[in-house]
Amino acid sequence: MNKTPDKETPKNITEASSNFSNLDKMSVIEILDGINKEDGQIHLAVQKAIPEIEKFVSQLINRIKAGGRLFYLGAGTSGRLGVLDASELPPTFGVPSNIVIGLIAGGDKALRNAVESAEDDATKAWDELQQFKINEHDSVLGIAASGTTPYVIGGVKTARENGLLTACITCNPDSPISKEAEYVIEAIVGPEFITGSTRLKAGTAQKMILNMITTSLMIKLGRVKGNKMVNMQLTNKKLVERGTIMIMEELKLDKELSKNLLLEHGSVKKAIEAYKNA
Structure with a gap:
């Protein structure tokens, strides 16, 4: 008798079917409880990635001190999260806006509206980076939940070929972008509550990791004293x-x-x- 093979976890976990069925028939409390249950996996997934995050940040500190910058590359939700994190650093830590720079496929328009096919251009990110007069101390962090975004992969690959420090944040194991970055940060959070909606668990994990990277960076750059934001801008x-x-x-x-x-x-x-x- 032939044995039915065990169901294998798809490599592209971010696109795997949700653990929940018939969402449209759930009550509000069932939806909320389900999302919360899924979110409980995020902390452990990020925790497992800390050793690789530490390696990247340790390299990053000296490069920033030497005059380098950190560039985020992302598309869609991932790109918006990068731009958000970069934009919060000047008011929070009093650093110039050109220390951490977020680039999103499709440009600023893509922050509010989807830009058709913008993420499919594998050469665009490196072209955009050239506008910043890249130097040998700069670093590039690609953010792609699926790990398959051409805009991000192409930017990271070319940056590494040109001697820049590179890293990536992804929520799939052994994805294409992981083969191009020097430091590979994988937060495997599992299938989304709504199948493929990576603005949920994957997006939360990415935001947490970005917080960890830049907060630890700013502390080690002397922008915090004790536990206080002593360099914050007095904007209100x-x-x-x-x-x-x-x-x-x-x-x-x-x-x-x-x-x-x-x-x-x-x-x-x-x-x-x-x-x-x-």
Whole structure:
């Protein structure tokens, strides 16, 4: 008698069928519980990737200190996550906007609307990188949940061929992009709640990893003191209030003097240094 072969897990896990059926017949609470249950796998998947993340960040720190930049390449959700992470660093850590740069297939228009076939051009990403006058200290991180996006693969492959440090974040094992990047960060989160909708678990995992990379990078670049964002930009009342409290706690000063110091010097770090050196 022939034995029915065990069902094998597809290599392209991000496109595998959902573990849940008949979503359209579920109640709202069943949908929410199902999504939450699936999200529970993300933490462990990212945790397994930490050794490779650490290797990449350790290389990245010295390259940034030497004048290099980190470029994100992505399409669709992955590209938007890269642009989001890059855009949050200047206000959070007070760094120039050209330290981490997010590029998305289709350009800025693709941040809000899908751009047809933009991700299918394997040469476009490298062409776009050339506009930034790439140097030997620069690094490229390709973000592709499936690991099959031509825009990202082509950019990472050519960047590595030209001597740049390269890495990728993907949610499929042994995907095409993993064969091109030097550091391969794989967060295998399993099939999505809605089959193929990588804005869900895969997107969350990618965002978590980007947070880990740039937060650890900024800390090691001296943009955090203790556990505080002492270089944040003072772009609204909430942040001015937060900065004032930081100075009060550090220097044991009253609120009015602390706020005046902050507004005079433009950052918590500069205000504290100026006071201590006065």
